[in-house]
Amino acid sequence: MTLDLVLRIALIVGAFLLLPLIVGQTEHKVMAHMQARLGPMYAGRFHGWAQLIADGVKFMQKEDVVPAAADRRVFTLAPAVALVPYLVVLVVIPVGPGLVGRDLDAGLFFVLAVMGVGVLGAVMAGWSSGNKYSVLGGMRAAAQLTSYELPLVLAASSVAMAAGTLSLPGIVSAWQWWWLPWQAIGMVVFFIAGLAELRRPPFDMPIAESELIMGPFTEYTGIRFALFMLSEYAGIVVLSALTTVLFLGGWHGPLLPGVVWTLVKIFILAFIVIWVRVSYPRLREDQLQRLAWAWLVPLALLQLALTGVVKVAFL
């Protein structure tokens, strides 16, 4: 029992360290080829596969600066607050039948609650940096969080209604192929809201390097900055994994083993996240709020109604 638990935890930590790096490297290469470039080509010889490891080594060697005007404790704690929640979320995400760190009865509830905590890292960083750009970025992040939690939760609850359970493995087990069209609206809403929560383009106005010069992260250097970057990619993995589990049927799929299907779906979604970044400009803060309240919330409610009607009438 103990050995089993240790093994599961070790696997999850391993995945947590490895998957974001793979996504990061994929982003380097995919972006580069979409922009008629090559991307990293030297580190590790073969197509620059070791670029992110080299980056990590560089970040670790750099000086860790805390500005004199910063609120020291909050400032140093913020990167951990941004990163750890995503690790915790991975514990309850099933990758195959029975392959899950911990099958919580209220898994979905747990995941959404913990993901919300991650955003606090950016807010803390923004407020504690003692920098005007960071404050603006932190405020934007907070505004984004409050408007995007609602559609995210509504879309996710539609799936929970359909499956009749909050447990993530339970949802995947109950999943049928025709849920794809049935929950399509919810999936789009969930994915878009998730992107906004991750502050990924086109919703990256808290970071906005051409306006706020990285916003909350302006004053961060070295390893702490690297942790924020890592949390961004861990966030992509978590969002893709959650969308896979909730809307794409997780391990369901023909021929290949379940774990492979889960990973394939996660990476396809991660690819879409990268693709969107390459193709779209950034929304303005109020346009994003408008998108959330005028489009995503009503659509999520519509999905909820649709789920309810189908559930009552046909199942």
Add this chain to the structure above:
Amino acid sequence: MANVTENREQVVGIGAGAKELATEDMVLNIGPQHPSTHGVLRLRLTLDGERISQAEPIVGYMHRGAEKLFEVRDYRQIIVLANRHDWLSAFANELGVVLAVERMLGMEVPIRAVWTRTLLAELNRILNHLMFLGSYPLEVGAITPIFYAFRERETLQAVMEEISGGRMHYMFNRVGGLKEELPQGWLDRVADAVHQVRTRLPNLENLIHGNEIFRARTRGVGILTPEAIMQYGVSGPIARASGVDFDLRRDEPYLAYGELPVKVVTRQEGDCLARFECLLDQVKVSLDLADLCVDRMRGLPQGPVNQRLPKVLKVPEGHTYAWTENPLGINGYYLVSRGEKTPWRLKLRSASYNNIQALKEMLPGQLVADMIAILGSMFFVVGDIDK
């Protein structure tokens, strides 16, 4: 459109309800070091939340005293210096100086040099515009168009480099003509480069111009009225985007523009999108003009491309004002000579200096995000502001 945006923001946007709360203004310095100021422009903003209540452009961080330096250099050396203030329009900058000096000398420039200058000026305009067509989307968060723009720039820069050896500061003008004869087969390579850029330009256009987010960020944002344009002396594509139909290439032709059908691109809206569209369409017009120049040059008889100059070039006493339609607007040189080998005074009227003065009027009332969209759409070069 502007009204709708206004209402929308009052309902859900940033700073909703802020008027009722006791808030404190924040002074935010954008620059001198900031990625969106393309160098060292500084804007001192007073912010209420993210809303700008006051904006003041502070210029001069890159002042190099070009006008004073002109006074202690002879006319050959001045060209080197003059092509540097707007580093994206080096050829066009050189042009104003040599036109002024040639006019004072009463010098006739060989016909082949005139047409070559026209061609190079148009290629230079395309290079300049492509830079902004790439960097402006970057400022509103689209990271890909700049790579497309730079691919086209490289294509054209190859022919510019072949002829002049330079990639930015061409130094190909001389008083009385051009530095050297054109290389063999160069015109074919120009025609080929222009053709390539024309066929690939739609890639750039399709990527960004029709994008909903890009349009939402730029349409109705940063409207500049024709009145403000007249008051601040704004010129170039920015002025034409507000419906001010003025282009020296058509209205006071220099070089060979009198014989070319110069299509002046204008828009009526005066917003960021209109300025972007003006730039995009001007690239197409310039590509056509470059083709016309190449065709014409093929039919010209053999002959020199420059005049023999005396060892010491002295400009007779007097004064003249030579202005040209630079890529970013009107570029003028007021040359006063006392008959010596250096000018007594060479006043430089640069486009960006006047263009950015209008920011003071455009920015108050806007959000920080819109400020970046507006700043980017004013297409300035800091060297051209600070001289």
